Amino acid sequence: MEKTVVLVKPDGVKRGIIGEIITRFERAGLKIVALKFVWVKEDIVSRHYPEARIELLRGIGEKTLNAYKDFGKDPGESFGSLDPVEIGRMINKWNIEYLSSGPVVAMLLEGNQAITNVRRMVGFTHPNLAQPGTIRGDYSIDSTMLANERRRPARNIIHASGNSEEAKYEEELWFHKNDVHSYKRADEDVMF
Numbered sequence: 001m002e003k004t005v006v007l008v009k010p011d012g013v014k015r016g017i018i019g020e021i022i023t024r025f026e027r028a029g030l031k032i033v034a035l036k037f038v039w040v041k042e043d044i045v046s047r048h049y050p051e052a053r054i055e056l057l058r059g060i061g062e063k064t065l066n067a068y069k070d071f072g073k074d075p076g077e078s079f080g081s082l083d084p085v086e087i088g089r090m091i092n093k094w095n096i097e098y099l100s101s102g103p104v105v106a107m108l109l110e111g112n113q114a115i116t117n118v119r120r121m122v123g124f125t126h127p128n129l130a131q132p133g134t135i136r137g138d139y140s141i142d143s144t145m146l147a148n149e150r151r152r153p154a155r156n157i158i159h160a161s162g163n164s165e166e167a168k169y170e171e172e173l174w175f176h177k178n179d180v181h182s183y184k185r186a187d188e189d190v191m192f
């Protein structure tokens with residue numbers, strides 16, 4: 001069984017859809033093993049989105065460049081740069097401001113291939129390109145173009161760990177060992 005970290009970001013909290021999001025995971029058979037409602041300062045958030053992780057910045061920048069290309073827009077106008085790492089660094093600054101701008105729900109979910117399955121349920125980073133049926137696709141139509149023109153990150157409601165390395169790092173960042181509970185759900189024997 002794998003564990004993965006999910007955050008309901010400030011836009012999800014302010015829209016009052018915490019319950020709907022949690023329900024989707026519970027319904028699919030993912031077990032909540034830790035859960036909290038916190039408003040964290042920039043120091044914690046900047047460890048969640050570390051500037052030193054160049055691969056994170058490059059990944060963000062490349063997603064943006066692809067979206068601008070598909071929509072025939074010039075990223076130079078929004079960013080003054082065509083370098084994915086530079087663009088990623090700018091967006092990541094907005095990420096840090098944004099995630100510390102209000103309370104978030106942090107949860108640790110456990111289940112069969114939890115990291116991949118949760119990402120599948122969360123959907124693509126840009127809500128306008130996320131499939132219907134995914135959380136981002138069902139609850140938002142924001143795009144990175146609109147977001148970045150407004151000097152903010154895409155409001156995509158939710159964060160989920162991207163791989164096992166991130167999941168382990170984020171579990172340690174967001175939760176103390178004592179916050180994590182081991183128990184059996186009544187439907188486990190039937191579902192698995």
Ligand code: UDP
Nearest residue numbers: 059060063064091095124125144153154162
């Ligand atoms: N982001 C953005 N535009 C992009 C890529 C990322 O606004 O083109 C923001 C968005 O809020 C995203 C966060 O940066 O959730 C982290 O990016 P990442 O590539 O890790 O996407 P995720 O794992 O959240 O899908």
Ligand code: MG
Nearest residue numbers: 159160161162
């Ligand atoms: Mg990510």
